[in-house]
Amino acid sequence: xxxxxxxxxxxxxxxxxxxxxxxxxxxxxxxxxxxxxxxxxxxxxxxxxxxxxxxxxxxxxxxxxxxxxxxxxxxxxxxxxxxxxxxxxxxxxxxxxxxxxxxxxxxxxxxxxxxxxxxxxxxxxxxxxxxxxxxxxxxxxxxxxxxxxxxxxxxxxxxxxxxxxx
Numbered sequence: 001x002x003x004x005x006x007x008x009x010x011x012x013x014x015x016x017x018x019x020x021x022x023x024x025x026x027x028x029x030x031x032x033x034x035x036x037x038x039x040x041x042x043x044x045x046x047x048x049x050x051x052x053x054x055x056x057x058x059x060x061x062x063x064x065x066x067x068x069x070x071x072x073x074x075x076x077x078x079x080x081x082x083x084x085x086x087x088x089x090x091x092x093x094x095x096x097x098x099x100x101x102x103x104x105x106x107x108x109x110x111x112x113x114x115x116x117x118x119x120x121x122x123x124x125x126x127x128x129x130x131x132x133x134x135x136x137x138x139x140x141x142x143x144x145x146x147x148x149x150x151x152x153x154x155x156x157x158x159x160x161x162x163x164x165x166x
Contacts, residue, residue, distance in 0.1 A: 003068040004103065010063055010110045017058035017110060019135055024106055026133045030054065043099075052099040054106070063110050067103045069096055138162065 010017055025032070030041040035053075044051035055066040131154060134142040139153035139162065153162045 003066045006065050006107065008063045008065055008107050008110045009061065012110065014058040014060070017063050020109055021056045021058070021063070021106065023132065023135060024109060025054065028102055052102075054103070065103070065107065067099060069099060138164070
């Protein structure tokens with residue numbers, strides 16, 4: 001097993017760090033999964049390119065982060081081996097080159113906050129306007145205008161306005 005492992009210092013609470021992680025991973029197209037008893041984030045299924053994995057565990061004062069790319073697919077969805085996304089080399093070069101900047105960006109988001117910032121304030125650093133999973137959990141999606149969450153929400157493809165945000 002070869003994973004990139006890092007303890008990222010943060011001033012965020014566990015809940016705030018979890019919200020920042022969930023928001024960022026969703027915007028990057030990762031899906032939360034259970035694999036071999038681990039709660040992790042996965043992007044890709046291994047059909048044409050090795051899937052990317054991130055495991056993030058917020059604890060007091062830091063986030064324990066592990067990142068890797070699947071080494072070899074025996075069958076779609078069944079992988080053998082792991083490749084550290086930060087290591088040099090040609091094995092799994094394309095997925096490593098895609099995962100490395102994502103890991104670096106997430107680490108910056110978690111470590112660059114000061115005081116008790118909200119997940120919305122942290123995500124404002126570089127998230128483009130668009131529809132994202134609702135950070136309040138009341139709806140499927142909520143619109144981010146590039147600086148803050150709006151009242152515009154969507155459930156089952158039906159747009160509406162969340163009056164509780166006024």
